[in-house]
Amino acid sequence: MNQSQHGQTKLVIELLMDRMHESGQLRRSHPPLRLVKEKKMGHGTRRKRGLDFMGALCGLILCLPVLVILGVLIKLSSRGPIFYSQDRVGEGGKIFRLYKLRSMYINADGIKAQLMAQNEVSGPAFKMKHDPRVTPIGRFIRRHSLDELPQLWNVLKGDMSLVGPRPALVDEVKKWNTAYFQRLKVPQGLTCIWQTSGRSNLSFESWMELDLEYVNKQSISLDLKLILKTITVVARGTGAY
Template sequence: MVENKKVLIDEQAQNQRYVYRFFKRMLDIVASVIGLIVLSPVFLIVSLAIKAEDRGPIFYSQVRLGKGQRPFKMWKFRSMIVDADKKLEKLLEQNEVEGAMFKMKEDPRITKVGRFTRKHSLDELPQLWNVLKGEMSLVGPRPPLEREVADYSEYDKQRLIVKPGCTGFWQVTARNDVDFEGMVNLDLEYIERSGVLFDIGILFRTVAIVFKPNGAY
């Protein structure tokens, strides 16, 4: 259970953490380059599996909002049917979490390959390209959709004062066991506690989740 506490982040203090931000960016560059090279066989296998299932596109891109609500195109391995976005409207009333986020455990739009890649977080691997470009970091809050941010309170918007991440404190702890408010609280706790060693610890826990999933869907 995540403690329901209100955290107020000092945005100016976060922006002045020059040493941490420098080393975090260096870690992002080195790790994303190594990851793209070492994981290239995984990229190939997943790509072939997606293409073999329904002959649709391998990758899926979506405009998300990053630090300071700046939009960017985030990449993922496609884990849903081709026209999934068009069918979302009919599923909104079946949302299983409260707040500005959509989650549905038995989402009928997810493909068989997609269910596996989501469970093991393999669908997120193409975001290493977003990290290399500087649009995302390896660790940070998940980047939201513009329509989600439209429903954010000023308190919720605090999670957008730092660069979004491929993984984060929420993903390696509670993940789908908490609602939107719980996710926000975990993201803000991460921002308060963030540091190079803390980030590395989250990355190691993320690797463990690939082999032993923690309820992702």
């Protein structure tokens, strides 16, 4: 983690702690970086990490030909790199670099502010059904979540899990209600209940509620069920744009 990412991690954790102090959930005597303290891996945690590692490794091997083909199509369809990366907030508020296949034109981040008035979701998130920043090939790979395939590398590294709440942007986390910080108690993931229940067709509040439901009910059996269900949803392109 570089100095900038460490600073952002500290900022997110301090914000989280301040919010929880204000709501009476934490005492002032608690150490400021308690939530990012190294924790021991219990039996369930080791099993989940084992599932993540083997699943991500197999997934990357199987998807390698698809990644090569999509990489060529991305380069042919628009100017710019094949991959796109950005800082996201992981478990305990740690910042990590998330990877995607590039699905937008290279000036996408620069014009996002101009499109905020057309945001189609409530809360601190941004989504547009007909986002002009998305490339032609980008619309296809986003519909079927193929742009997320490079995150198997994030899972392999331990930044993410196969199943868990989707990692949010730093600026989005800063605007969360206190209750939403409970999402950071578990590894953030590639898929979760939200992804199998309508995705972008759901409101931001419903999205958060489903993520908190996962935090409370998480188990290896639930993870396996959600992985299988995600394959069907992604193949159909349900609720994605």
